[in-house]
Amino acid sequence: MCLFLYVLSLDVVGVAMAISRATRLHIWLRLFLLQASWNFERLQGIGFFYSLLPGLRKLYDKDKLLDVSRKYIGYFNTHVYLAPMVAGAVLKLEEEQASGTVDQTLEVDSFKDMVAAPYAAIGDALFWGGLRPLAAGVALFFAVKGILWAPLIFILMYNVVPTWFRTVFFVRGYRQGMQSVEFIQRHRLPDWAIHTKETAVVVLGGLSAFMVFSQLTQHHLPSWLGMLTLIPMVLLGLVARKGLSTLLLVFITVGTVFLIGLFWADVVSLISL
Amino acid sequence: MVVSLSLGALVSLVCGLDRVAMLQIMISRPIVAAPLVALILGEPQIGLQIGVMVELLWLARLPVGAAVPPDDTQVAIASSVLAIILGRTLNASGIELLLLCLLIAIPLGKVGQYFDHYARQYNVRLIKQVDSALDRGSLVMAELQHLRGLTSFSLAAIGTYTVILLGGLLIVPPLWPLLQQSLSYSSAWVQLALPLVGIAVILGTINVSRAITLFCASFCMSFLLMWLV
Numbered sequence: 001m002c003l004f005l006y007v008l009s010l011d012v013v014g015v016a017m018a019i020s021r022a023t024r025l026h027i028w029l030r031l032f033l034l035q036a037s038w039n040f041e042r043l044q045g046i047g048f049f050y051s052l053l054p055g056l057r058k059l060y061d062k063d064k065l066l067d068v069s070r071k072y073i074g075y076f077n078t079h080v081y082l083a084p085m086v087a088g089a090v091l092k093l094e095e096e097q098a099s100g101t102v103d104q105t106l107e108v109d110s111f112k113d114m115v116a117a118p119y120a121a122i123g124d125a126l127f128w129g130g131l132r133p134l135a136a137g138v139a140l141f142f143a144v145k146g147i148l149w150a151p152l153i154f155i156l157m158y159n160v161v162p163t164w165f166r167t168v169f170f171v172r173g174y175r176q177g178m179q180s181v182e183f184i185q186r187h188r189l190p191d192w193a194i195h196t197k198e199t200a201v202v203v204l205g206g207l208s209a210f211m212v213f214s215q216l217t218q219h220h221l222p223s224w225l226g227m228l229t230l231i232p233m234v235l236l237g238l239v240a241r242k243g244l245s246t247l248l249l250v251f252i253t254v255g256t257v258f259l260i261g262l263f264w265a266d267v268v269s270l271i272s273l
Numbered sequence: 274m275v276v277s278l279s280l281g282a283l284v285s286l287v288c289g290l291d292r293v294a295m296l297q298i299m300i301s302r303p304i305v306a307a308p309l310v311a312l313i314l315g316e317p318q319i320g321l322q323i324g325v326m327v328e329l330l331w332l333a334r335l336p337v338g339a340a341v342p343p344d345d346t347q348v349a350i351a352s353s354v355l356a357i358i359l360g361r362t363l364n365a366s367g368i369e370l371l372l373l374c375l376l377i378a379i380p381l382g383k384v385g386q387y388f389d390h391y392a393r394q395y396n397v398r399l400i401k402q403v404d405s406a407l408d409r410g411s412l413v414m415a416e417l418q419h420l421r422g423l424t425s426f427s428l429a430a431i432g433t434y435t436v437i438l439l440g441g442l443l444i445v446p447p448l449w450p451l452l453q454q455s456l457s458y459s460s461a462w463v464q465l466a467l468p469l470v471g472i473a474v475i476l477g478t479i480n481v482s483r484a485i486t487l488f489c490a491s492f493c494m495s496f497l498l499m500w501l502v
Binding site for chain 1: 309337338395461481
């Protein structure tokens with residue numbers, strides 16, 4: 001935490017910083033409440049305005065501030081971990097606009113609208129689609145073994161990357177303004193999203209094998225039976241791809257297992273008679 | 274019992290807010306939320322078992338744009354609280370009661386989706402209030418309207434928790450004597466099946482070419498290694 005507070009408060013040599021360290025830290029902290037008023041009409045719009053307000057207050061007088069604020073309460077939606085980068089860059093552009101050194105070819109709100117959707121797509125694929133299943137898969141290995149530290153392992157493993165994004169990308173956004181887009185491009189995040197997803201699939205394959213093997217060993221059943229698990233799993237996966245709801249799949253599977261259990265119990269009692 | 278329910282509600286509130294409205298540090302994930310509430314109530318292993326079964330179920334449903342996934346946070350928390358409270362009341366232990374509580378909580382968790390949807394719909398009203406606060410020149414009022422959104426999400430979380438809990442308290446006790454014996458034949462396999470269904474859904478919906486090939490290769494290799502070792 002101290003490291004991040006330090007990074008946040010770093011000044012850049014040779015770059016004029018009109019917004020103080022304390023204000024930047026204030027904005028960064030407010031970004032944790034970005035979605036507090038999430039709604040179907042403007043999504044994160046009000047939250048983005050709320051987060052930027054401490055910075056805007058330093059840049060404009062009261063009358064101008066009201067005009068600028070109206071610009072920010074409109075529609076806005078991006079990934080919550082990449083929003084700090086947009087906020088940092090927008091802050092820089094506002095700062096330049098307030099001091100009259102702005103590049104007039106692109107308005108601040110146009111820039112904001114232009115980057116929000118691609119950043120959202122990158123973030124969704126990387127964090128929700130890749131990192132979250134990966135961290136969950138790893139943590140579940142420990143949880144299945146009954147290790148109570150499993151939730152902590154999940155929290156630590158998952159949060160390292162988002163915290164890095166929230167902090168370093170905010171600083172980068174503020175340092176580089178519009179050029180921060182190049183920073184994102186240089187990191188080839190869409191490629192990382194695909195690699196993370198592939199790793200998650202491999203981990204989940206290992207986890208499934210581990211759970212099935214443990215169960216068979218516990219019930220003194222032959223291990224080769226476990227390989228048959230792949231058939232229903234692939235079938236369920238294909239059915240899920242067709243759009244069948246998870247709830248329905250859960251009840252079909254549980255119902256089937258329950259009925260087989262009852263049937264097997266009857267068979268066992270008949271044999272023992 | 275009241276103390277346990279209240280502590281559960283507190284965890285439900287904090288984790289419910291982490292889900293969308295603030296932080297997003299993933300304490301709202303079932304693998305964290307269920308053991309957390311169970312630890313507070315003194316039986317962490319119950320929470321851990323529920324966390325394992327619920328974590329992967331809806332992980333493939335991404336909170337993208339305006340999509341609202343089912344509320345697995347409240348399902349995990351409420352079913353942990355239910356299993357612990359009813360375990361003490363009915364003097365029952367073992368995986369069967371836990372499974373029954375979870376299987377009742379899972380469909381009731383669908384309510385959470387509606388509550389969450391309603392909270393987001395309700396927050397649309399805040400836009401007008403922010404607009405009028407700015408017209409009046411009051412930036413502080415505009416900021417406060419944003420924070421008022423937290424109330425809607427809090428109510429949605431507590432509402433879902435209450436519905437699942439009440440439903441469970443009404444349904445599980447009469448069903449328990451009828452299903453206790455039958456569930457014991459298949460409980461271990463149902464416990465295995467739930468995370469596997471979740472993994473299958475992830476496999477089917479994850480946007481990776483050759484996902485099934487990768488999965489099968491990893492499964493076979495791991496299985497073979499475990500068998501050999």
